[in-house]
Amino acid sequence: MPFIETGIPGLLVFEPMVFEDSRGYFYEAYNQKLFGGAGIETVFVQDNQSRSSYGVVRGLHYQVPPFAQVKLVRAIVGAILDVAVDIRKGSPTFGKAYCIELSAENKKQLYIPAGFAHGFSVLSETAEVMYKCDQFYSKATEHGIIYNDPSLNIDWQVPMNEAIxxxxxxxxxxxANCVNPFEYNG
Incomplete structure (x- = not known):
């Protein structure tokens, strides 16, 4: 299966099958049938793309209901440290941060359910990140957690004096003080 469990319920790494030859490579970055076969019935409605320079730290962001977002994140240029923090009250992994390097080279993607705060840092000279969302952006429901919250102890893999x-x-x-209506449903 191309889906790898992370140890945090619902948070999955997707490793697509890549076909390479002398011309280059081909892979399906998203296939609804494949995801559905793994029990992921998410209907994505928006694709976002950003470009950032080395040392940029974005996040940790999330939206609350009714616009809470599921995301499927990948780096299409360069490399990032992608971070998802479980903020679902009652979750056995509440407050746990999961970090993974996503890069154009490794082609891994992170499937992030609603109830997680999300962010990333740029590890390469530049990076372009693309992510699918199952809800539209809603400024009114956007919230976040500070990237350097000591209780999360996230190593963003960039020197903090160089972080942008x-x-x-x-x-x-x-x-501990964030807006958080999310509950873990087992």
Whole structure:
């Protein structure tokens, strides 16, 4: 199966089958039938793409219901450290951060259910990130957790004195004080 469990319920790594030859490579970045066969019935409605320079840290972001988002994240240029934090109250992994390098080279993707805060840091000179969402962007329901929350202890793999963080992301609350209506449903 191309889906690898992460140890956090619902959070999956997708490793597509890549066909390579002398001309280059081909792979299906998303196939509804394949995902459905794994029990993932998410209907994606929006694709987002960003470009960032080395040291940029984005996140940790999420939207609350009714616009809570499921995401499927990949790097199409360069490499990122992708981070998902379980914020579902009652989850056996509440407050646990999962980190994985996603790169154009390894072609791995991270499937992030609703109830997770998401962010990434750029490990290469530049990176382009593309992610699918199952809900449209909603500024009114957007929230976040500060990237350097000591209780999360995330190693963003960039020196913090070189980290480039937006003004908005520098004033987000710690996980203990964040807006959080998410409940774990087993």
């Amino acid at each position: 963080v937006s003004d908005k992301d520098q004033v987000l609350p710690v996980i």
